[in-house]
Amino acid sequence: MRMLQALRYEPDDNVHIGYEETDREVSADGLYVSEDEYWEKYYDHPYFNYEWNNGCLEEKAMPDPKSYLMYKWFLRIADHFLTVNPIAAIMGLEFGFRLTLPRKKRTIRKPDLAIVLNENPIILHPDDQSYKGIFDICIESLSYSRKKEIIRDTVDKKKEYRGAGVKEYYILDARGLETAFYRLDKKGKYQEISPVGEDVIESHALPGFRFRIPDLYEQPSFEQMADDDLYNSFFLPFHKRIKKIAEYEHQRAESERQRAESEHQRAESERQRAEAEKRKALQAEKKAEQVGLQLIAERQRAALLADKLKQLGISVE
Helix, strand or coil: CEEEEECCCCCCCCCCCCEEEEECCCCCCCCECCHHHHHHHHCCCCCCCEEEECCEEEECCCCCHHHHHHHHHHHHHHHHHHHHCCCEEEECCCCCEEEEECCCEEEEECCCEEEEECCCCCCCCCCCCCECCCCCEEEEECCCCCHHHHHHHHHHHHHHHHHHCCCEEEEECCCCCCCEEEEECCCCCEEECCCECCCEEECCCCCCCEEEHHHHHHCCCHHHHHCCCCCHHHHHHHHHHHHHHHHHHHHHHHHHHHHHHHHHHHHHHHHHHHHHHHHHHHHHHHHHHHHHHHHHHHHHHHHHHHHHHHHCCCCCC
16 A cells, blocks of 8 residues: 655755655455465565465454463463473464365464374474464464454354364453363364363363363462362472472572671681781780880899999999
């Protein structure tokens, strides 16, 4: 799009206030492009985050702070679980995958978070720029600034992920209105995952991974989860390690403090010893001075006595 921009006027410039045409990058949302053109120009666009829906560019909306905090908390627990149980790889950062769907439909989606099981036949390589297979779990942080974005995550992507064979699909809605969790059944249909116990969602794709729905909104801390039976199997090891490191650092600091205290005491003892030696030397010097004075006095008395004896005619030799 061509935009008119006012020129800045400076008093010393020999120009008049006017306008010039400048290029300004605008969203290409809704533009139809080929798949090859999408991969070449729009997949890693520097200004906009695009998905490709059967030829049409769809811009992904920016998150709001509340949605980001929910996404961040979920990412942290998933990352902790997979660190303790390395049975899958986790991916985000606008990383896309291609879906071939019925009726010759093709899409390229970038889940906000995606998980690839180690048993997935298509390996996720460290240098891949997109995933060549189908993710096992997709997580979308719902964008709700516009109705079409809500429909995209709750309707369109649900159909696409189901059709492509994504085993589980989670929708995280910070408002609490559209949050949902789906799992493929034996017929290849998505069924909503029924919570167990205290609103707990348990993954079948990631055995052992579970979380409470209310915790998505309350976002308990690491310390709280380490003391929670639901999470401590994959948070307690970290908590213990952090606690052990903290205890080690405390002990090291205490040892340093004691060593410094010992050095201080030793230095103080040395100072006191040096002070005592100095006093002793001064006392010895004073005593020597007194002895010297006594000797002088004795000599003077002896000389006086000798003079008196001489005056009396008595020889002292």
